[in-house]
Amino acid sequence: MTTAAPAGRTLAHPARDEIRLEAVLHALADPMRLRVVRELAGCGGELSCSQIELPVTKSTTTHHFRVLRESGVLRQSYRGTAKLNGLRRDDLDALFPGLLQRILDAADRQSDRLGEAGGGAARR
Amino acid sequence: MTTAAPAGRTLAHPARDEIRLEAVLHALADPMRLRVVRELAGCGGELSCSQIELPVTKSTTTHHFRVLRESGVLRQSYRGTAKLNGLRRDDLDALFPGLLQRILDAADRQSDRLGEAGGGAARR
Numbered sequence: 001m002t003t004a005a006p007a008g009r010t011l012a013h014p015a016r017d018e019i020r021l022e023a024v025l026h027a028l029a030d031p032m033r034l035r036v037v038r039e040l041a042g043c044g045g046e047l048s049c050s051q052i053e054l055p056v057t058k059s060t061t062t063h064h065f066r067v068l069r070e071s072g073v074l075r076q077s078y079r080g081t082a083k084l085n086g087l088r089r090d091d092l093d094a095l096f097p098g099l100l101q102r103i104l105d106a107a108d109r110q111s112d113r114l115g116e117a118g119g120g121a122a123r124r
Numbered sequence: 125m126t127t128a129a130p131a132g133r134t135l136a137h138p139a140r141d142e143i144r145l146e147a148v149l150h151a152l153a154d155p156m157r158l159r160v161v162r163e164l165a166g167c168g169g170e171l172s173c174s175q176i177e178l179p180v181t182k183s184t185t186t187h188h189f190r191v192l193r194e195s196g197v198l199r200q201s202y203r204g205t206a207k208l209n210g211l212r213r214d215d216l217d218a219l220f221p222g223l224l225q226r227i228l229d230a231a232d233r234q235s236d237r238l239g240e241a242g243g244g245a246a247r248r
Contacts, residue, residue: 096234102222
């Protein structure tokens with residue numbers, strides 16, 4: 001059950017037609033942000049910021065989530081005191097069919113090749 | 125017919141297994157660099173830097189080509205006094221199947237949507 005966000009706690013998101021390919025690629029070009037997106041894709045739903053553990057400071061984590069939100073890659077919403085994050089798959093697929101999945105596949109292949117843990121394996 | 129580059133004029137390129145997804149996405153996240161890649165994809169072969177006209181200074185153009193080369197997106201080689209550029213499609217497709225084409229398709233769709241000239245149309 002969702003709780004309405006108090007006034008002033010609404011987060012700015014680009015509308016679907018404001019999302020730009022260059023901004024999406026920029027958002028996904030960072031290893032930490034790509035990791036967030038892989039975790040969200042792996043869980044298939046929403047995760048709070050605290051459920052996605054990144055080896056960076058809290059302020060850097062906040063920055064990464066903001067870049068992902070402002071580029072249109074994910075949607076953030078408040079539920080009580082938690083900030084929940086979900087991929088904007090429908091919007092991205094409508095604008096750039098298959099692109100997000102191809103990038104996720106490429107990230108999986110690279111992780112396998114380099115012997116790194118994938119997004120799912122890194123989730124707590 | 126190729127001409128061997130004089131000593132000292134060899135350009136550094138990552139080997140295939142040194143190419144990283146994040147660097148490729150970063151290289152393609154810039155509008156000018158994406159334009160270069162679309163032009164090279166549209167021509168299907170090599171183009172010299174001077175054949176790809178960008179509305180930026182020469183030093184900025186050189187920077188963009190270096191980022192594209194160092195990320196593994198394109199290969200630069202000297203032929204006489206000209207620096208030729210060609211996409212590393214084989215390497216990218218081997219590492220990240222279908223990714224480059226999906227990004228090119230997404231760029232085409234966005235250009236159509238926004239009413240911009242595509243990579244091919246912008247080529248002189």
